[in-house]
Amino acid sequence: MSAPSPGLPAIEAPPVESLAPTPSRRLDASALLKPHRIVLILVALGLVVWAALSMRWDWLATYAPMIAAGLWQTLLILVSTTILGFLLAVPLGLAQAAGPWFLAAPATAFCTVIRGTPLLLQMWLLYYGLGSLFPLIPEIRDSFLWPYLRQAWPYAVLALTLSFAGYEGEVMRGAFKGVPRGELEAGRAYGMGRWTLLRRIWLPRAVQRALPTLAGETVLQLKATPLVATITVVDLYAVFSRVRQDTFLTYEPLLLLALIYLVLTAILVSLFRVLENRIPARR
Amino acid sequence: MPSGLELLSPWPPGWGMTLLAGFWASIQIAVGGFGCGLLIGMAGALGKLNGGPVVRDLLACYTTLVRAVPELVLIVLLYYAGGDLLNRAFALFGAGPVELSGFAAGVFVIAVVQGAYSTEVIRGAIQAVPAGEVEAGRAFGMSERLLARRIVLPAMLAHAIPGLSNLWLIATKDTALLAVVGFTELTLATRQAAGATKAYFLFFCAAGLLYLLLTLGSNLLFGRIEAYARRGQRREAGAS
Numbered sequence: 001m002s003a004p005s006p007g008l009p010a011i012e013a014p015p016v017e018s019l020a021p022t023p024s025r026r027l028d029a030s031a032l033l034k035p036h037r038i039v040l041i042l043v044a045l046g047l048v049v050w051a052a053l054s055m056r057w058d059w060l061a062t063y064a065p066m067i068a069a070g071l072w073q074t075l076l077i078l079v080s081t082t083i084l085g086f087l088l089a090v091p092l093g094l095a096q097a098a099g100p101w102f103l104a105a106p107a108t109a110f111c112t113v114i115r116g117t118p119l120l121l122q123m124w125l126l127y128y129g130l131g132s133l134f135p136l137i138p139e140i141r142d143s144f145l146w147p148y149l150r151q152a153w154p155y156a157v158l159a160l161t162l163s164f165a166g167y168e169g170e171v172m173r174g175a176f177k178g179v180p181r182g183e184l185e186a187g188r189a190y191g192m193g194r195w196t197l198l199r200r201i202w203l204p205r206a207v208q209r210a211l212p213t214l215a216g217e218t219v220l221q222l223k224a225t226p227l228v229a230t231i232t233v234v235d236l237y238a239v240f241s242r243v244r245q246d247t248f249l250t251y252e253p254l255l256l257l258a259l260i261y262l263v264l265t266a267i268l269v270s271l272f273r274v275l276e277n278r279i280p281a282r283r
Numbered sequence: 284m285p286s287g288l289e290l291l292s293p294w295p296p297g298w299g300m301t302l303l304a305g306f307w308a309s310i311q312i313a314v315g316g317f318g319c320g321l322l323i324g325m326a327g328a329l330g331k332l333n334g335g336p337v338v339r340d341l342l343a344c345y346t347t348l349v350r351a352v353p354e355l356v357l358i359v360l361l362y363y364a365g366g367d368l369l370n371r372a373f374a375l376f377g378a379g380p381v382e383l384s385g386f387a388a389g390v391f392v393i394a395v396v397q398g399a400y401s402t403e404v405i406r407g408a409i410q411a412v413p414a415g416e417v418e419a420g421r422a423f424g425m426s427e428r429l430l431a432r433r434i435v436l437p438a439m440l441a442h443a444i445p446g447l448s449n450l451w452l453i454a455t456k457d458t459a460l461l462a463v464v465g466f467t468e469l470t471l472a473t474r475q476a477a478g479a480t481k482a483y484f485l486f487f488c489a490a491g492l493l494y495l496l497l498t499l500g501s502n503l504l505f506g507r508i509e510a511y512a513r514r515g516q517r518r519e520a521g522a523s
Contacts, residue, residue: 036336116452116498117491118459121470125487128474132483223353230463237356250367254360258352265351 051255059247063239070239071260074225077235081157082221085164086214090203092165093172107169114166120227123159127152127231156228164221171213175206208279215272219265236260290482291489298476298486305472306493308386309458312468315390317454320397321447327402328409342402349399355460361392362464385466389458397454404446408439441512448505452498459494469493 032041095107114122134140134149148154179202187197226237240257247253291299327346330338349357366383373381412435420434462471469490477486 034336037340040337040340112499113491113495117494118456118470120459120462121473121487121491121494124470124474125484125491128477129484129487132481219351226353226355227460237353251364254356254364258348258356258360261352261356262348 055252056247056249057252059243059249059252063243066239066242067236070234070236073234074222074236074264077153077157077160077225077228077233078218078222081160081164082218084157084161085221086168088161088165089168089172092169093174093176093206094198096169096173097176111166111169111173114163115170119159119163119224120230122163123156123227123231126159127155131155152232153228156231156233160221160224160228163224164217167220168210168214168217171210171217172206175210176202178209179205211272211276211279215269215276218272219268222261222264222268290476290480290485298480301472301476302469302486302490302493305467305469306490306497308466308472309455309468309470310497312386312389312393312458312461312466313451313455315386316393316397316458317451319390319394320401320450320454323394323398324401324405327398328405331402331406332409346399346402349396354396354457355463357396358392358457358460359464361395362388365391385461385464388464389461389466389468392461393454393457396457397450400450400453401447404450405439405443408443408446409435411442412438437512441509441516444505444509444512448502448509451501451505455494455497455501 031037092107092111095103096111099107131149140146140149183201183205184197187201192200225235228235229238229241232238237257240253243249243253290297291302327342331342334342362383366388369383370380416434416438417430420430425433458468459470461468462474465471467475473486473490477483480486
């Protein structure tokens with residue numbers, strides 16, 4: 001153990017990890033045809049039909065383009081922050097697993113702070129805090145970045161990226177440490193330099209180990225995206241908030257919103273299942 | 284403009300008291316929600332392990348739905364729709380509309396979310412208890428209740444504590460989401476203080492420090508509890 005022990009316990013598996021399917025949990029048709037399941041499915045279908053017929057859905061046609069735009073914004077934020085966050089998580093994990101203390105300590109502190117405070121607070125700190133400091137600095141006001149920094153989305157992307165990096169950095173720390181020593185020694189025995197060793201063996205093996213938790217982390221990231229609506233980014237959640245304000249409906253918009261997130265989660269989980277099946281795993 | 288320390292002091296014109304009151308509200312909601320969530324989780328785990336097929340399927344729906352939908356959406360849904368449903372139910376019995384207190388609604392919402400996660404944690408922990416230990420208890424003629432109290436609960440605790448401590452951290456951080464529905468816990472109190480004084484950076488950092496103190500402190504506590512729960516176990520090689 002060269003790295004200092006982190007303040008928070010290592011997350012080996014996030015809570016939603018069991019959402020990621022294992023082959024045994026895969027749905028087959030015969031499981032749905034048990035008598036009690038048929039009854040439950042009929043009840044569920046009945047509820048859906050009742051909701052479709054007796055609730056008010058006339059606002060859907062008006063707001064459909066806005067909903068589509070919001071969905072696109074949510075997906076864009078999800079994909080960009082996941083990729084950026086992962087790129088940041090790799091050096092964070094590496095620094096904690098193998099770095100010298102002056103790299104490991106800040107990385108550990110960063111992960112502890114990110115994981116120990118609510119994302120909403122981080123987002124508001126960046127948006128209101130940095131947003132109120134930037135205009136006071138003439139260099140920033142005059143720079144080419146200023147038109148972007150006056151909008152909300154850079155802060156949303158930054159907050160979500162840092163959050164993902166904090167959580168995933170912790171996972172990558174464990175993944176880097178978990179790569180068997182023999183594999184690294186074999187690489188060294190072939191005369192690989194440190195960079196080649198990292199690129200050819202250490203990183204691929206660590207990513208492979210982290211992949212099962214990546215599905216869960218990405219679902220968590222999707223579930224964190226609606227927070228950007230609190231700093232005026234118009235994502236899916238913000239569109240539905242607008243619908244609620246305009247139509248004074250309590251149930252319909254929120255139920256549809258929950259359904260859309262449910263479908264998105266299901267799609268994410270099955271995408272990761274395909275990805276995991278394509279990567280050869282040998283235990 | 285007053286300096287940072289003056290702004291943070293607990294006496295007016297400082298806003299420290301507002302922050303601390305919000306912090307206390309956050310802790311209360313987190314404790315209430317986590318506690319109620321544990322009860323739901325115990326019931327849910329028992330239902331998943333021992334219940335009939337219908338109970339099991341319904342519980343699977345509950346845990347899957349809650350874990351797949353963003354907490355913020357769940358909180359808004361349960362807060363507004365739940366309040367509306369409650370009032371309709373009261374109206375059926377002829378009672379007037381009630382105003383759901385922010386505290387009760389907050390505890391309820393956090394408990395429903397926590398219940399789904401802790402169901403899975405507790406179910407896994409119960410399943411991790413070696414079958415031989417349970418059988419040994421049965422062989423000594425223990426009744427099911429005695430078996431649960433003397434064997435299963437103490438033995439599963441060691442397996443449940445890491446997951447539950449993670450859930451407690453999630454509960455403390457989820458209380459911040461109640462700011463969105465207008466409940467004055469730490470995050471919203473901070474925003475109010477920051478908005479009034481324009482010292483955004485200072486107040487959000489102070490609130491972050493409070494949250495960090497809470498999470499690091501509770502980590503120490505959970506570490507103690509885990510060490511206590513594991514006192515009878517053989518230490519495995521390589522376990523940190």
